[in-house]
Amino acid sequence: MQKIIIVGAGPAGLLLAHYLLSRGNYQVEIYERRPDPRSVEQSTQRIFPLALQTRGMQAIRGIPKLEEALTKEGIWAQGVFIHRKKGEPRKVKRKNPSLVIDRNRLTLILLQELLDSYDSNLVRVKFDCNCVGVNQADQTLTIQSAEENFLVSFENLVAADGSRSQVREVLASQGNLHCQQEFIPDVYKSLFVSRVSPDKTIEFGGNVLHTWTIARGIRLVMVPQPDNCLHGTFIFPPDKNPLENLTTGEAILDYFAEKIPSLRPLMTLEDAEAFRQRPVSKILTVKCDRLNVGGQILLIGDAAHAVSPSIGQGCNASLQDAMIFAQVLDQYQDDWEKALPAFTSQRLEDVHALRDLSDYTVPRSKWMILEMIFHLTLGKRLRPWFPQIFRPLPMELIMEEATPYSEVLKQSQKWISRVRNSMTS
């Protein structure tokens, strides 16, 4: 039995635990900073929905019963409605539906399935355990719990502790890997409303995503949930907070009545007040020059490659890491000394390509946004007759296929360069 220590019980760490345990020759111990989600009420402060497409779902399907369990708690979205201030929304249909699920529900199901499938001799998840130090020479972690600080020895360690990874911080500070970290130029606030207005006269589609562009850099994405709610993120530049001077729930309602009139009837004063009080969250991106340190330490998920959520791929790629690492273990008969550097060789180009795609697929300039909408709607229908003019945009290649990110980037260089130039000019 090979014992693996994982820091972080998010989507990446939990799915990797499933893959390792399914091999039959592993024991897994996970340390998670947050409390056990089975025993605490989930806060609505920082929860947000995720959309999983082909890549993430392929990784989920590698573990029996997971897709079935997730489908019960999510919604299959068939496309996107791009809402306008007046008139009918533009409809963008997707060839393959996305599974939309709240991040915390996803992790709760991954956790429950893990604990239901394996004996406690094989898997232990320790909550309220914050990793505060890594000593590579001694091969120990320092864990801080409510009662004490203690050491955990490891032979093999996986950093799956998200974009602000403590394990990565320590490794980078010791020069074991190089890593760039940047906040994206947007911040967000979570919004929750019912999908049906209180008087039942207005109902939003329950199997599509809904988006609005309110002004340059200010957007809203709302996602249906199984409980007949819409969960969403209101995104804006930190120096242009449109809500800054709105000090009451009524002022928020007036703002929505003016800027997003179609959504206003769904919003109660309570929703507006809760939205006003929620914190503004920042998103950190991470680019590392490798995904392993020797044959001992592996970095996966946001700890290794956090990206902007603009194209919704961070979790898809994090789940894919777990599946791809299991394939690498197959190739190297579970020899971590060989498998870890091989994982970096196979995966790094794709996760770096994902970074460019996340930064430069969605334009910010008004004209390019209109061009993108035109391509995704009318252009798509004209494509059979004019394939050279209406080539698929990176968004379509990302959403509808499982083509490696590096291949999508190669095929989309022209669009990506134009968006990059429009942002720097």
Ligand SMILES: Cc1cc2nc3c(=O)[nH]c(=O)nc-3n(C[C@H](O)[C@H](O)[C@H](O)COP(=O)(O)OP(=O)(O)OC[C@H]3O[C@@H](n4cnc5c(N)ncnc54)[C@H](O)[C@@H]3O)c2cc1C
């Ligand atoms: C607003 C928003 C919308 C998004 N939408 C999408 C989408 O539609 N599709 C998509 O694919 N992706 C989306 N993403 C990205 C997605 O949320 C992440 O890529 C994904 O959650 C990464 O999973 P992870 O397990 O690597 O990290 P995380 O989800 O961050 O999990 C890391 C875990 O490690 C724990 N941890 C952290 N530090 C420590 C420590 N020191 N000790 C112990 N435990 C620790 C944390 O508590 C956490 O549970 C979105 C992100 C945001 C912010």
